[in-house]
Amino acid sequence: MTDFLQAIHKWYNQNLRDLPWRETSDPYKIWISEIILQQTRVAQGISYYHRFIERFPTVTDLAEAEEDEVLKLWQGLGYYSRARNLHAAAQTISGKYGGEFPKSYSEIRELKGIGPYTAAAIASIAFGLPYPALDGNVYRVLARYFGIFAPPNSGEGKKKFLKIAEEIIPAENPGFHNQAMMEFGALQCIPLSPDCPNCPLIASCYAAGHQKVTQLPVKTPKTSQRNRYFYYYYIETGKDTWLEKRTGKDIWENLYQFPLAETKQELSDEEIAGLQPSFMKNDTINIKAVSAQKKHILSHQIIFARLIHLETDGNFKLNNHFIKVPQKDIHTFAVPRLVEKLMEETGIF
DNA sequence: CACTCGTGGTA
DNA sequence: TTACCAAGAGT
Numbered sequence: 001m002t003d004f005l006q007a008i009h010k011w012y013n014q015n016l017r018d019l020p021w022r023e024t025s026d027p028y029k030i031w032i033s034e035i036i037l038q039q040t041r042v043a044q045g046i047s048y049y050h051r052f053i054e055r056f057p058t059v060t061d062l063a064e065a066e067e068d069e070v071l072k073l074w075q076g077l078g079y080y081s082r083a084r085n086l087h088a089a090a091q092t093i094s095g096k097y098g099g100e101f102p103k104s105y106s107e108i109r110e111l112k113g114i115g116p117y118t119a120a121a122i123a124s125i126a127f128g129l130p131y132p133a134l135d136g137n138v139y140r141v142l143a144r145y146f147g148i149f150a151p152p153n154s155g156e157g158k159k160k161f162l163k164i165a166e167e168i169i170p171a172e173n174p175g176f177h178n179q180a181m182m183e184f185g186a187l188q189c190i191p192l193s194p195d196c197p198n199c200p201l202i203a204s205c206y207a208a209g210h211q212k213v214t215q216l217p218v219k220t221p222k223t224s225q226r227n228r229y230f231y232y233y234y235i236e237t238g239k240d241t242w243l244e245k246r247t248g249k250d251i252w253e254n255l256y257q258f259p260l261a262e263t264k265q266e267l268s269d270e271e272i273a274g275l276q277p278s279f280m281k282n283d284t285i286n287i288k289a290v291s292a293q294k295k296h297i298l299s300h301q302i303i304f305a306r307l308i309h310l311e312t313d314g315n316f317k318l319n320n321h322f323i324k325v326p327q328k329d330i331h332t333f334a335v336p337r338l339v340e341k342l343m344e345e346t347g348i349f
Numbered sequence: 350c351a352c353t354c355g356t357g358g359t360a
Numbered sequence: 361t362t363a364c365c366a367a368g369a370g371t
Contacts, residue, residue: 033367034367035367035368036367037366037367037368038366038367038368038369039355039356039365039366039367039368040355040356040357040366041356041357041366041367042366042367043357043358044357044358045367076355076356077355077356078354078356078357079355079356079368079369080354080355081354081370082354082368082369085370112369112370113368113370114369115368115369115370116368116369117367118367118369121367133367135366135367135368136366136367136368137367138367154350155350178367183367185367186366186367191364191365192359192360192364192365193360219364219365222364222365223351223352223353249353249354250354251353251354251355252355296356297355298354298355299353299354299355299356299365300352300353300354300355301353336355337355
């Protein structure tokens with residue numbers, strides 16, 4: 001076991017990437033980086049990290065912001081509950097903890113948006129507490145090296161992986177160890193076609209020795225996607241247009257979008273021309289243009305969307321659930337990538 | 350426990 | 361084009 005740790009730690013010292021959140025010991029900044037990196041690649045998250053820290057240098061700055069602004073900074077990263085929970089947790093830290101980041105694992109774990117992984121990462125990296133951080137990289141390294149065949153996302157698997165991770169984590173520099181394990185999985189023990197011949201652990205790795213590298217970690221079949229059909233309305237009323245805020249438990253909660261008609265099935269051109277959405281049933285519709293269909297893939301849904309461009313005679317009225325916005329100000333609202341792409345491709349934005 | 354929550358890069 | 365899946369958490 002000592003050999004395993006020595007090899008991993010030596011490898012990390014020789015191969016670690018120069019990442020912005022590795023230049024600080026500020027638990028706030030480490031927290032921000034960990035939330036951004038949940039289910040997100042480093043390359044995609046780096047620019048968001050810089051913008052976030054620049055706009056919100058301290059937890060108090062974040063706590064005092066409007067949620068709309070936090071979501072706007074998060075726009076394009078996906079999984080927007082991370083931004084909403086980040087904002088809520090900042091207010092908890094600012095209030096309950098007087099602006100000082102809590103220092104115990106249990107207090108950290110209770111914050112919104114912080115689960116077992118993130119609590120362990122912050123506790124170990126920022127405060128030197130010996131809690132193993134188990135992310136997808138670490139599950140892969142442990143499964144292959146120790147030959148663990150239980151799926152990491154099963155109850156049985158979580159127990160097995162956590163047990164062995166707790167057994168191997170050193171009391172000294174647990175944050176260094178956790179980052180070494182993750183970095184090793186991210187760069188060396190990668191999901192597809194890892195470079196085993198050049199791996200420092202090949203001699204003692206279970207998967208390499210038993211020809212099981214491609215079969216570990218064991219994955220459970222993923223659930224299927226469903227199709228949805230979105231028809232957005234870009235309504236020109238003079239120099240204004242209309243937006244609505246998404247609410248409820250659907251995707252993109254609290255983000256903005258153009259007035260939307262969703263249908264059960266894809267519509268023909270004739271049906272689009274005759275579509276009379278409930279939110280504008282008392283208005284005369286004058287379609288100026290209909291965009292090409294845009295396919296947008298989410299983790300559990302496939303959305304087929306069009307943007308319908310309308311001109312109005314000036315008597316157009318939507319119910320007050322919608323907000324009238326100067327067209328030049330659309331870019332100040334947080335919108336899903338789908339809406340942003342529709343605007344780009346139709347020349348609105 | 351099963352399912353849901355985005356987006357983009359890679360092979 | 362499809363399939364995979366990334367420093368996971370909430371319900």
